[in-house]
Amino acid sequence: xxxxxxxxxxxxxxxxxxxxxxxxxxxxxxxxxxxxxxxxxxxxxxxxxxxxxxxxxxxxxxxxxxxxxxxxxxxxxxxxxxxxxxxxxxxxxxxxxxxxxxxxxxxxxxxxxxxxxxxxxxxxxxxxxxxxxxxxxxxxxxxxxxxxxxxxxxxxxxxxxxxxxxxxxxxxxxxxxxxxxxxxxxxxxxxxxxxxxxxxxxxxxxxxxxxxxxxxxxxxxxxxxxxxxxxxxxxxxxxxxxxxxxxxxxxxxxxxxxxxxxxxxxxxxxxxxxxxxxxxxxxxxxxxxxxxxxxxxxxxxxxxxxxxxxxxxxxxxxxxxxxxxxxxxxxxxxxxxxxxxxxxxxxxxxxxxxxxxxxxxxxxxxxxxxxxxxxxxxxxxxxxxxxxxxxxxxxxxxxxxxxxxxxxxxxxxxxxxxxxxxxxxxxxxxxxxxxxxxxxxxxxxxxx
Numbered sequence: 001x002x003x004x005x006x007x008x009x010x011x012x013x014x015x016x017x018x019x020x021x022x023x024x025x026x027x028x029x030x031x032x033x034x035x036x037x038x039x040x041x042x043x044x045x046x047x048x049x050x051x052x053x054x055x056x057x058x059x060x061x062x063x064x065x066x067x068x069x070x071x072x073x074x075x076x077x078x079x080x081x082x083x084x085x086x087x088x089x090x091x092x093x094x095x096x097x098x099x100x101x102x103x104x105x106x107x108x109x110x111x112x113x114x115x116x117x118x119x120x121x122x123x124x125x126x127x128x129x130x131x132x133x134x135x136x137x138x139x140x141x142x143x144x145x146x147x148x149x150x151x152x153x154x155x156x157x158x159x160x161x162x163x164x165x166x167x168x169x170x171x172x173x174x175x176x177x178x179x180x181x182x183x184x185x186x187x188x189x190x191x192x193x194x195x196x197x198x199x200x201x202x203x204x205x206x207x208x209x210x211x212x213x214x215x216x217x218x219x220x221x222x223x224x225x226x227x228x229x230x231x232x233x234x235x236x237x238x239x240x241x242x243x244x245x246x247x248x249x250x251x252x253x254x255x256x257x258x259x260x261x262x263x264x265x266x267x268x269x270x271x272x273x274x275x276x277x278x279x280x281x282x283x284x285x286x287x288x289x290x291x292x293x294x295x296x297x298x299x300x301x302x303x304x305x306x307x308x309x310x311x312x313x314x315x316x317x318x319x320x321x322x323x324x325x326x327x328x329x330x331x332x333x334x335x336x337x338x339x340x341x342x343x344x345x346x347x348x349x350x351x352x353x354x355x356x357x358x359x360x361x362x363x364x365x366x367x368x369x370x371x372x373x374x375x376x377x378x379x380x381x382x383x384x385x386x387x388x389x390x391x392x393x394x395x396x397x398x399x400x401x402x403x404x405x406x407x408x409x410x411x412x413x414x415x416x417x418x419x420x421x422x423x424x425x426x427x428x429x430x431x432x433x434x435x436x437x438x439x440x441x442x443x444x445x446x447x448x
Contacts, residue, residue, distance in 0.1 A: 007363035007398050009306070009331045009415055012132030014101055015041040016140025016173060019049075021097045022058035023171035023199035024208070028093035029057075031064035032080050032111060033101030037132075038062045048397075048416025049172045052423075056093075063087040067103050077109045084118055084125070094205050095152065097144070098127040105131035124205075126151040136333060138224055138306070141170040145228040148208065149235060157213035157236075162263070163194045165214045165238075167228050168221030168245070171199050174308065175417045179426020180245070184220065187252065187429040190273045191265060212236035216262055220245045220255075220428075222341040223307040223332060244345060245312040248320040248433030249281050281430045285437070297441060298322055300388040302370045302406075304329040304395030305414030307338070311345045313394055313413065316433060319350045321440075326388060327373045329358045329366050329395075331414070367402040374406055392440070409443045 010016070014033070018041050021029045031038055042059045053059045065083045067076050080098070087096065098111055111127045118125050128147040130140050145167065166184055171177045181197040188195045196207050196214065217232055217240035219225040229240035241262045246255035253274050260270040291297070301323050303314050310330045317323040330342055339359055347354050356373055360366050374388050391408035393399050397418040403410035412419055413427070427436045 008136075009361060009363075009396060009398065010136040010138065010173060011041055011044050011140075012102075013134045013136065013140035013143065014099060014130045014132045015044060016137030016170060017099050017128060017130035017144045018042075018058070018062065018140070019137065019172035020141045020144040020170065020199075021099065022055045023177070024095065024097075025201075025204050026056060026094040027205070028087065028091045028096050029062050030080075030084060030087050030096055030098045031062055031101065032067065032076060032083075032098060032104040032109065033064055034067045034103055035064065037101050038064050044416075047418050048175075050175045050417045050420050050422025052172060052175070057091055063091060065104075067101070067107075072103065072107060075109055076104060076107055077114050080109065080111065080114050084115065088118070088123065094124065096123070096125040097147070098125065099130045099144075100127070102131045102133050105129060105133075124152065137173045138170055138332065141173070141224065142227045145225070146231055149211070149228060149231050152209060153211045153236070154209050155212055155235060157210055159215055159238075160194070160213045161215055162192060163196065163214045164188065164259075164263075165196045165198070165211050165217045165232070166220065167198075167217060167225030168219045168308070169199075170224055173306075173415045175415055175420075175422050176413070176426045178424045179422075180428045180432070181426070182424065183426045183428035183432045184246070186431075187246075187256065188218075188259065190277070191256065191260060191263075191269065193259075193263075212238070214238050216241060216259075218243065218259060221308050222311065222345060223334065223338050244315070245308045246429060247312045247427050247436060248316040249278055249430055250319040250350070251312065251315055252277065252429050252433075277430045281434065284434055288437070288441070292441075295445075296390075297444060299324070299390055299392040299409070299444075301325045301392045301394060302327045302329070302374075302402075302408075304366060304370075304393070304399050305331060307332045307334065307342055309414045311342060312427075313436075314346060314355065315349065316436065317394075318353065320433060321437065323392070324353075325355045327356045327358065327370050329360055329369065331361045331366070332359075333361060334359060363398045366399070367405075370402060371405065392444070394440075411439055411443045 065079045115125050128143050169177050181200050185195040217229045219229050219242045232238050243255050243258050246252040314325045317325050358369050391406050393403035393408050393410045396414045397412045
């Protein structure tokens with residue numbers, strides 16, 4: 001079990017569910033759980049999500065049943081009913097979501113039977129079985145989406161041409177989720193599309209409830225959001241497109257063309273947007289090129305992150321920024337099929353280079369694998385030449401000590417991020433690529 005204990009890069013499924021509901025507009029959770037569940041996940045978010053914790057009735061303000069020994073022995077249905085009544089009196093929300101913990105699911109309380117009497121036109125309340133033992137925080141995101149699609153989204157809505165849903169970015173556990181979703185919304189809006197992102201400050205529950213009217217579901221992940229997309233296809237008949245998280249011009253060009261093809265948009269419109277965005281991107285980047293060359297800002301890179309970031313950051317560094325990613329560590333717990341998707345993605349870089357790909361979630365093992373690769377790369381001249389220098393580590397706050405050992409600069413991007421405050425910064429699209437360049441170069445020159 002060491003893989004899950006030693007400085008993990010995610011929480012349990014309940015933690016991911018709490019973060020997902022917190023991100024929904026005017027939604028309030030009701031936890032059927034012991035008191036420690038909400039407190040522990042709240043402080044984990046504060047310590048790992050760029051200081052983002054709380055929100056609308058989130059964090060340590062979440063209503064909960066405070067399950068104790070009595071409920072374990074005699075059942076907690078009565079306590080849950082009482083808590084729902086009190087929450088409806090005190091908490092003003094447009095959607096209430098009951099989330100279950102390990103204890104509640106082991107007890108076997110019938111949550112749906114408890115919430116049924118409260119459901120009416122004025123009170124929208126649903127539940128999600130999010131016992132932490134089911135998986136990690138990314139699974140919690142999927143479970144909440146599944147419940148929304150099955151129990152909240154209206155069925156039978158007429159398809160609205162040009163309306164799309166966007167999935168694959170887990171709130172909080174993608175620390176830059178707000179900015180990333182907004183960057184993708186702006187990018188797709190250039191094609192004349194109406195984008196339902198579910199979790200930004202510009203989204204609303206009415207729009208979420210009409211998600212069944214979308215023409216297409218877009219999943220920007222090789223792992224996350226697939227389950228939701230398949231459920232939506234089954235329930236609402238909406239096809240879905242899977243495309244990797246687009247960071248920078250190469251990935252954004254591909255993303256726009258794939259979306260345009262899936263929606264049968266005019267090719268001339270797509271190419272016009274791509275040309276305009278590329279011209280702007282390179283005009284803004286051009287003044288940096290002399291410093292990039294004269295100051296020798298190219299780096300060998302180690303990239304550590306979840307399946308979204310590890311692939312997207314690597315592709316951007318290799319295809320657009322001219323850096324040389326050497327070791328890529330994917331920290332998700334993935335099945336073999338998902339691992340194969342990641343490997344195929346990282347085997348199709350423009351240069352033809354294939355970096356060393358490692359699937360590990362234990363922070364000590366990650367550091368050892370990267371150090372072994374760096375040490376093993378030394379040339380025949382031994383200590384006098386280090387073939388992988390200067391170096392850079394793109395990862396989480398947990399990877400700062402590794403960067404120091406390698407004498408490398410470091411930037412925290414993947415969860416947990418505890419050394420940066422994040423509000424709406426994002427790295428998606430053309431503009432996001434420029435932001436990432438700013439952050440990477442700043443990390444190198446900060447002490448000059």
